[in-house]
Amino acid sequence: MLIQTIKKLNKEKGISYRKLAIEFNCSFAWLNEVVNGKKDPNLHLLREVARYTGKSYNELMEIYIPINQEKTIDLQIIRELFSRRKSQTPQRHIRPLAIRPSFIEQRLIDNIKEVTDFEFNQVTLNYNHLMKPHKHKNEGISYAILLGDFEGGALCVEDGNRFEEKNVWFTFNGKKNHWVEPFSGERFSLILYKKKS
Secondary structure, eight states, rough: OOOHHHHHHEEEHHOHHHHHHTTTOHHHOOOHHHHHTTTTTHHHHHHHHHHHHOOOHHHHHTTTOOOOSSOOHHHHHHHHHTTTTSSOOOEEEETOOOOBBBHHHHHOOEEEEEEOOOSEEEEEEEOOOOOOOOOEEEEEEEEEEEEEEEEEOOEEESSSEOOOOOOOOOOTTTTTTTTEEEEEEEEEEEEEEEOOO
């Protein structure tokens, strides 16, 4: 609805994207990428379009994500992030200190901060990703959770640790090789860590 609203302002109201970029206090090039689905909208654009049109955030984003009463990671937010991607890559990285996190990315960051006090500057999301052995370039430990309806898919670490329980946070040394065992079903994992600058 956000992108359709911007397109409607352009087509029906005859307002050029250049003028809208000025109204929304953003660059024309970035607005053009958002309209064409190459970038996710961020909170700034959402606020500006809401101010300009008088529409609510939920109406513009066509989603309603309730307040998390159970203090759990909301899988709907993660699904929304992957569904908004044009490429079908099984992995997504979010840097919370990025200049322009998208609206949905910010909702996930807020959700994570509701359920954990682990300090992080990088979030890695995996969707049905059968990861081969690899290491993180992180400082300290990684904090992770496995989500979804799947069988198998344990996270294994070369130090002998093996994590397979769902919906439970665990820590592991991401600087050591780690990988995912074969699985069936829909598997998500969320990894938090401090990435070296």
